[in-house]
Amino acid sequence: MEHFPDQESYEAWLDRSCRLPDGFRVSSGSLTFVPRERPTLEPYRMNMSMILLDEPTDMFAGMCTRNAIVGAPVVIARELLQGRQTQGVIVNNRISNVCAPDGIEDAHRVQEATAARIGCDPTLIFPVSTGIIGWKLPVDDMLEALPAVCGGLQRYGAREFAQGIMTTDRYPKMAHAEVGNGRILGIAKGAGMVEPDLATMLVFIMTDIRVERAKLRAVFADAVDRSFNHISIDSDQSTSDMALLLSSGAAGTADDAAFASALCEVCRTLSLQVVRNGEGTAHVIEVTVSGLSTESACRAAGKAVVNSPLIKTAIYGNDPNVGRIVGALGDHASREGIPVQVELLEIRIGGELVFARGSFRLDREKEITLSSYLSKAAMNPRVRGYPQHDLCVQISIDFGLGPAESTVWGSDLSDEYVHENADYRT
């Protein structure tokens, strides 16, 4: 990714580089409403955003959260993913339509009204929601806003779509890749409640490369597993989020391996962006765990580190508190039955060896080096509109017990995270 000194240059890059693949149009509009559930002086604002293929396609794939309690859009998406064809999505932010009374009916009303305006079968439209759990969608207000949203469909405007689906996101997140005669454009939303066991955020990927449906689904599942399933902001897997991949096929076929690799790259860039603008994120933490017998064991140990509140707060404070890393690893190892041998364990921060041969390798000079390394990787979580840089805090852990390796990404824990989440619904 390029570096951006300000919001203007980032948005210019988005507009220039992130154009839609052929065969797609998007739009975004907004409305205001008064929630039934909460007394409020000022009405709430909601965006409705849309992706529409010129023609129905059978080349689509999707994955939904594994949370045992899911929102109405996930219930419906699981059905629609079995269908023969699809043509687009209608997405609202602000309310996620999870376990609200008559939530499925509400989602169907939005889906049907959208399809009616487009002139297609309702089962060709995915109704998708993100935002507050438990509240009812203001369906009447949404239907009133719908004509403007459908009327605004255009072949540019990916940035407006990406902005439209944001909730507490600090900036719109897109990634693209060129492949064959076409391209892949990915757009993601997600800032909290992010511990994908699947992609627990909204991810929309559009391509004009023609890929046969079964192959598309396999390649997408693999790309999601290699990207979104390696990030964690606050260890809470959402009830509602999903990743959808739609192909218009307008640019013909491409080399299989090239497509898979481009898709993986788009997913990985998006997932890192999701972490980078996680709620209150001041540092992105990259943890590489090696030396266990399986990739999944390494991944789980890495997540134990990026999810430890004590490690997250220390990193926020630019404090290289390696003791907490050892504490979290030992705790995880005892829960999982990993036969840790402290003599074999090696830990590095930013390349500096801090633990080896059973004890810490620390002195004042190293503490100064590490503190300054952490300070340099810091972002101001109050800066909105663009990513400030792409630096990570790199932690590497080698258990010395096996051949596997895995890298996961997470965020620190700042007072800004607490403020956002304490006040989210107000």
Add this chain to the structure above:
Amino acid sequence: MEHFPDQESYEAWLDRSCRLPDGFRVSSGSLTFVPRERPTLEPYRMNMSMILLDEPTDMFAGMCTRNAIVGAPVVIARELLQGRQTQGVIVNNRISNVCAPDGIEDAHRVQEATAARIGCDPTLIFPVSTGIIGWKLPVDDMLEALPAVCGGLQRYGAREFAQGIMTTDRYPKMAHAEVGNGRILGIAKGAGMVEPDLATMLVFIMTDIRVERAKLRAVFADAVDRSFNHISIDSDQSTSDMALLLSSGAAGTADDAAFASALCEVCRTLSLQVVRNGEGTAHVIEVTVSGLSTESACRAAGKAVVNSPLIKTAIYGNDPNVGRIVGALGDHASREGIPVQVELLEIRIGGELVFARGSFRLDREKEITLSSYLSKAAMNPRVRGYPQHDLCVQISIDFGLGPAESTVWGSDLSDEYVHENADYRT
């Protein structure tokens, strides 16, 4: 527990009610030192505190963290617990002596010097440490301070001991019970890194009731499991903490059941106090989960709720964000394979039904009631010296799938927690 309007009345209660059982003396002193590992302008302060039995006893029990990476004091305690007798403990705060170079040797030097001053065998003294992980104990400075600590031993002063072992604790924590002709006095330290799988904090329990060693160990294990193993502040199990029970036997025997129940009560009161003055705690959260097949399944689900950063921050903000409870439960259920039936799930906050028959039961009035319920249960985490009240936020969850039940306690997540943990070592 009584209510205390201020620090003075709390300390008066501690001094009045929390006297030592017969056969014990305690003391506490302090020293300053410059850490080897960190450049600092002002020296750090450390307390050394001591419990000494008048005579060696074979009636003692202890439990240590299950973390796979442990501090030198835990390594040594595991050995000493196999021994025939003990006579006391020497505890320092500020540095926990975990994986520091030559940490075991350092702990032995403190243990031996203490025993030499007392005139007992070194194996009769538990050396215990709490504080920063990874740094070396300033042994020379500690040995210099030791004569004053040993010289200060007295039959009063439990409060000074409880204050001496504090790190980020906001107030000293004690609990007592009368039983037979004697008493039980418990003292605990612990404020962060608290997710006991055993008691991951320091707990010292003294009694003058005579209980045969094997029975004492069984009763203590049970009491710890029913109390400290039900609390969680930040889901991180520590590398160093332990619970020790020492009996002088000076007051003779008591009824077995009465002793067990009194011990359990002391442990439970202490564990709730540990949560109440957790780092930055503004609300104590009590989660009762019922309707699963086993107590441990209920306990795990309860911990998933009290450990969810999104639930913790919402409660901090006095926001009855029940959606996040459902989200965390669904996430936990899917990871654990609990066959949730949303139609059977019932959730109450402060007695108010908020989820039933598959959807949320919310309206504006209920939101106002719940917000005000949360506000009333709030404490100011910056107030130090005494517990402000003993109110909890009660959340009850019934899965409707089985007969078991369990209650766990945790704390909310405030910006004060972030500040304390971002700046802990500075």
